[in-house]
Amino acid sequence: MPPAAPGPILRRRRLGTELRKLREQAGLTGDQVIERIGWASASKLSRLENGRSRPDPDDVAVLLALYQATEEQCAELLAITNEAGDMRGWLRNFPVMTEQQRGFAELEAGCSEISEYNPVLVPGVLQTAGYARHRIISAARVAEQAGDPEGGEDPETEVRARQARQQQLLTRQDAPRYTAVLEEAALGRRAGPPDVLHAQLVHLCELAMLPNVTLHLLLRDTPVGDWYLPPTAFSVYRFADPLDPETLAIEGGFTDVMSTEVNTLNRYKVVFEWLRSAALSAEDTLSWLFQATGRPDTAVESTVAFGPAAAPAQRRRDSGRLTTDR
Numbered sequence: 001m002p003p004a005a006p007g008p009i010l011r012r013r014r015l016g017t018e019l020r021k022l023r024e025q026a027g028l029t030g031d032q033v034i035e036r037i038g039w040a041s042a043s044k045l046s047r048l049e050n051g052r053s054r055p056d057p058d059d060v061a062v063l064l065a066l067y068q069a070t071e072e073q074c075a076e077l078l079a080i081t082n083e084a085g086d087m088r089g090w091l092r093n094f095p096v097m098t099e100q101q102r103g104f105a106e107l108e109a110g111c112s113e114i115s116e117y118n119p120v121l122v123p124g125v126l127q128t129a130g131y132a133r134h135r136i137i138s139a140a141r142v143a144e145q146a147g148d149p150e151g152g153e154d155p156e157t158e159v160r161a162r163q164a165r166q167q168q169l170l171t172r173q174d175a176p177r178y179t180a181v182l183e184e185a186a187l188g189r190r191a192g193p194p195d196v197l198h199a200q201l202v203h204l205c206e207l208a209m210l211p212n213v214t215l216h217l218l219l220r221d222t223p224v225g226d227w228y229l230p231p232t233a234f235s236v237y238r239f240a241d242p243l244d245p246e247t248l249a250i251e252g253g254f255t256d257v258m259s260t261e262v263n264t265l266n267r268y269k270v271v272f273e274w275l276r277s278a279a280l281s282a283e284d285t286l287s288w289l290f291q292a293t294g295r296p297d298t299a300v301e302s303t304v305a306f307g308p309a310a311a312p313a314q315r316r317r318d319s320g321r322l323t324t325d326r
Contacts, residue, residue, distance in 0.1 A: 007106030011084035013051035013260065014244050015060070018077055020049045022067040037062050055081045101161040103256060104235075107247055108169045108176075112240040115272050116180040118233035118251070122187070123180050125166045126215075128203045130196040132162045170210060179214045181275040182285075187292070201293045208286050216279035217288050225274040234268050 023033060030049075034042050047053040048060075060081045064074050104124065108114070116123045122131060136158045169175065182204075191197060208215045224230070233251035245260040248268055259265070280288060 007109040008084050009106040011080050015080045015084055016049040016051040022069055026067045054085050057081050105165050107237045111176045111237045113177045113238040116235040117275055119183055124162055125169050128200050129159050131200045132159050134192045175212045177212050181216045181218055181279050183218050184220045205289045214282050215285050216276050217285040218279040222278050224278045
């Protein structure tokens, strides 16, 4: 599978950041820019600099000329502009994609590292089709009873979209380093029928032995930090290009929030480190998962010593922690 290209949303954020830097270097305010190029609304520049609109190459070229950008800067940023507008081309990487899944898929594309936590669910990219189906159908029923006409996609389409994200994220050629803290409650009896939960546990065992995946289980009664209680699910994405902004995604159940604000990001990095430190080690997590599937504890040691996943398991024993100085 070829390397994944950065998604259009990431490209828009990168373009906006670079355009804002060039404007500030030129000593111009937003109002001065609008006045000089004759745009009707100041919000147009604001949306462009914040990565909230599809950029027009002609508009970007006008701004680059005003800022007296170099030939090299113009070539780079116009190329990024084209990538930022090519949503249809980017979506060809996925056999199916829905609006609900698209925002996360765009962040995952081209990223080099992901740190993820969810207080009540197995994170979406780790879910089996059965586990995902129960989550999607139950959420759709909430929307239906609330009278929301746009309550969601067809459940089976959503399941296929989530599975497509998982394949792109975890098995592609340049798969990112993925670390997740799983709550024991996410694997409890409230999450689904016994057969669904067993299949999910088996799937987590398989994923935990991938060389780029590290899982930590947070047991139900384990305190975090100074009795800290994380209020929501979140993910932190880091990208190979240091100029692409590190991004925080906060899952609020029915609304998701994305942010690149440094102070907010740093707080969530600290929280993730607290969670990871309180959770079981990667090796102990794998042992817990094997036992939960009904396989004996010796199955873990056998896999570590003799199985195809021996190198990943050994790597976790030596360096399975994720620190905040990433």
